[in-house]
Amino acid sequence: MEAANRLNSKKSRRKIIAYVESYDDVFFWRTVLSPFENESRFFEVMLPSHKTLERGKKSVLMNLLRRKTGRDLICCVDADYDYLLQGVTETSRRMLESPYVFHTYAYSIENLQCYAPSLRMVVVAVTLNDKAIFDFDFFLRRYSEIIFPLFVWSIWYYRRPNYTEFTITEFNTTITLGGFSIERIEDCLKRLQHKIYTKISYLQKKNPDAKESYLALKKELIEVMGVTPQTTYLYVQGHHLFDKLVVPVLGKVCKWLINERELEIRRQSVHSTQMRNELSCYSHSTQDIAQMLKKNMGYLASEPYRLICRDIKNFLDSGA
Numbered sequence: 001m002e003a004a005n006r007l008n009s010k011k012s013r014r015k016i017i018a019y020v021e022s023y024d025d026v027f028f029w030r031t032v033l034s035p036f037e038n039e040s041r042f043f044e045v046m047l048p049s050h051k052t053l054e055r056g057k058k059s060v061l062m063n064l065l066r067r068k069t070g071r072d073l074i075c076c077v078d079a080d081y082d083y084l085l086q087g088v089t090e091t092s093r094r095m096l097e098s099p100y101v102f103h104t105y106a107y108s109i110e111n112l113q114c115y116a117p118s119l120r121m122v123v124v125a126v127t128l129n130d131k132a133i134f135d136f137d138f139f140l141r142r143y144s145e146i147i148f149p150l151f152v153w154s155i156w157y158y159r160r161p162n163y164t165e166f167t168i169t170e171f172n173t174t175i176t177l178g179g180f181s182i183e184r185i186e187d188c189l190k191r192l193q194h195k196i197y198t199k200i201s202y203l204q205k206k207n208p209d210a211k212e213s214y215l216a217l218k219k220e221l222i223e224v225m226g227v228t229p230q231t232t233y234l235y236v237q238g239h240h241l242f243d244k245l246v247v248p249v250l251g252k253v254c255k256w257l258i259n260e261r262e263l264e265i266r267r268q269s270v271h272s273t274q275m276r277n278e279l280s281c282y283s284h285s286t287q288d289i290a291q292m293l294k295k296n297m298g299y300l301a302s303e304p305y306r307l308i309c310r311d312i313k314n315f316l317d318s319g320a
Contacts, residue, residue: 079104081155111241117298122293127257131257143189151227154166176240
């Protein structure tokens with residue numbers, strides 16, 4: 001890429017290739033990188049291989065081992081737990097130490113797509129009904145506060161060789177909300193809290209000497225890495241958050257609002273033909289929840305997004 005850019009005329013814009021993990025990541029990183037394009041440079045976001053269908057974080061980071069990254073070729077990946085592990089593993093070190101690797105700070109792009117303050121706009125886009133019947137900010141804040149103590153245990157284990165004793169899969173199973181009701185959200189959260197307390201009690205008994213290191217890690221997560229008890233949902237496994245929590249909750253809320261709009265149409269229709277036509281028109285105007293979430297750009301107001309932009313700006317300003 002550097003050689004190709006040198007062959008271009010001095011008036012040509014410099015092309016910077018950005019390797020990403022999957023198809024969904026192309027749109028996300030395009031929204032991140034577009035504001036940094038100008039008359040002297042532009043980005044092309046792509047998967048790491050044109051020759052195979054191989055993709056994923058491992059494939060992207062392999063370019064570091066091949067020494068292909070540089071000022072004209074960068075890697076853009078999900079942070080996963082690697083950001084919070086702070087160099088404990090080789091992958092974490094590789095991601096954090098290279099000036100040519102940029103990450104989401106949140107666990108993945110799915111977490112940012114589920115950014116709490118933006119979810120009401122997703123509901124409106126899906127249902128075309130602006131009635132506020134559910135407080136997503138309150139819900140994800142309370143959910144985060146409840147799971148935060150157990151989340152610290154998850155990171156505590158993953159920073160140690162015995163991480164298989166409390167895996168992400170086991171953590172995800174414990175933080176699954178289970179049955180959800182819009183009308184009885186506090187009851188759902190209380191049941192979750194009971195599950196979390198039970199698991200924490202078990203881990204405390206299993207690790208009686210861990211109190212000091214646990215509290216030190218908790219302080220580090222909050223003060224150094226910005227993982228607050230109110231925003232823990234941004235740092236849990238992205239697909240679990242997206243598929244097992246946010247989409248089901250959105251589904252309940254959207255179903256309620258769509259039913260309300262359809263009842264309104266039935267009530268206001270003068271005759272059956274008008275009712276059928278109006279219901280058909282409304283049905284064709286509603287959108288798929290998962291697809292609208294994947295195109296949600298409300299994360300532009302989030303702290304992780306600000307940090308990503310800071311890193312990219314520093315990279316470009318340094319002339320690296």
